[in-house]
Amino acid sequence: MHKKDTGKLNVRIINADxxxxxxxxxxxxxxxSMPWSLxxxxxxxxxxxxxxxxxxDADRVAGYCICYLAADEGEIANIxxxxxxxxxxxxxxxxxxxxxxxxxxxxxxxxxxxxSRNEPAIRLYEGLSFQKTGIRRHYYMHPDDDALVMMxxxxxx
Numbered sequence: 244m245h246k247k248d249t250g251k252l253n254v255r256i257i258n259a260d261x262x263x264x265x266x267x268x269x270x271x272x273x274x275x276s277m278p279w280s281l282x283x284x285x286x287x288x289x290x291x292x293x294x295x296x297x298x299x300d301a302d303r304v305a306g307y308c309i310c311y312l313a314a315d316e317g318e319i320a321n322i323x324x325x326x327x328x329x330x331x332x333x334x335x336x337x338x339x340x341x342x343x344x345x346x347x348x349x350x351x352x353x354x355x356x357x358x359s360r361n362e363p364a365i366r367l368y369e370g371l372s373f374q375k376t377g378i379r380r381h382y383y384m385h386p387d388d389d390a391l392v393m394m395x396x397x398x399x400x
Contacts, residue, residue, distance in 0.1 A: 252300050254333055256340045259288060259295040259307060266304040267297065274323050276385035287320075294341050294348075298324070298333045308337040310345055310353075317345035319355035334367055342371070346397050353397070356390035358383055368393050 259267065268281040287293045287309055294317075298306040306324035310317050319341065324333045342353055356379065357364050373393040382390035 252305070252328070252331060254298050254300050254305055254328075254331075254336065256296050256298050256336050259297040261285070261288060263297045263299075263304050263307070264288065267307050270304065270307070270323060270325050271321075274326070276383075279321060294344055296337055296340055298328075298337055300328065306333045306337055308341050310341045312345060312348055312350060315349055315351040317341075317350040317353040319353065322355075334364075335371065338367075338371055342395065342397075351397055353395040355393050356382065357393060359389040359391050365391065365393075368395075371395065372399065 264281060264284045268279070268284050271278040271284075288295055292312045294308075294310040294312065296308045297304050298308075304325070305328040307322070308319065309321040311320050319338070322334060322337060324337075345353055353373075354376075355368065355373065357368060359378070373395045375391050376394045377392035379390040379392060381387055
């Protein structure tokens with residue numbers, strides 16, 4: 244995997260906080276055809292079995308990642324980077340921190356779903372040793388698309 248140019252950014256990956264939620268929800272609405280609501284983000288913020296990180300550049304949220312933990316598995320429920328911050332390694336930074344902390348909390352495997360046509364995201368996940376393990380037909384709407392199920396096995400590393 245190549246190191247991306249972060250330019251003059253000073254991006255920090257931190258625990259998301261209540262002050263980040265309006266900006267995260269606005270970003271979600273801009274990016275996704277079926278976005279999570281502001282309330283959905285607020286609901287997961289304080290759950291003990293959830294990792295919720297924000298990528299911050301100065302006082303702006305550049306991206307976020309949410310991971311559910313259950314038993315010995317983690318599932319990336321949501322990850323996004325604002326369009327103006329893409330292709331600068333922020334998604335990888337978010338995923339690596341999430342994966343590290345999920346493993347520290349006992350996760351043996353990490354799962355995610357990705358649109359089958361989202362080649363940049365698929366390349367990112369494969370670069371972090373995620374492998375395709377299944378497909379969910381017609382999982383996404385607007386536009387209709389299949390979801391690839393991908394898994395990272397921590398035991399393989």
